[in-house]
Amino acid sequence: MAETPAKQEPQGCLPPLPAQALRNEGRLWDPLRKQEVAHTPEEEVRQRLIFHLLAERGFPAALMAVERAVQLGTRQRRFDLVVFSRTGQPLLLAECKAPTVALNDSVALQIAHYNTVLQASWLLLTNGLELRVAHLQAEPPTWQFEVPNFNALV
DSSP states (O other): OOOOOOOOOTTOSSOOOOGGGEETTTEEEETTTTEEEEOOHHHHHHHHHHHHHHHHSOOOGGGEEESOEEEETTEEEEOSEEEEOTTSOEEEEEEEOOTTSOOOHHHHHHHHHHHHHHOOSEEEEEOSSOEEEEETTSSSOOEESSOOOHHHHO
């Protein structure tokens, strides 16, 4: 994946975390896992993405899963976020990185490896500053810089 300029807003491509997500002592509330999680840069990006998908793009929380294991050959890895279709098939696979991590070929290769198992038709990469979404069944598949609404994905 060649480096392409992303449409950037002053605070990055994702809205800031809502107040209800911020907890005491370096913790964040994860609405999908329904528990507090450590407040790391990557986790903040993941939570910002989750809140964006839920609040602004109409994604149903019941169709989203966070940090589940996937078997890649002899190794087990964990994907960041997957959104399922209403029939239970993986629809969108997301990989979140800390803002200091560039969305480069290595990151694209990582999500592509995960997708060899999951077979989602949409891929999403974000570091909170940039966001890229690709519909793999489009001809030709190209990277976009905005997440479509849930109903547009299905």
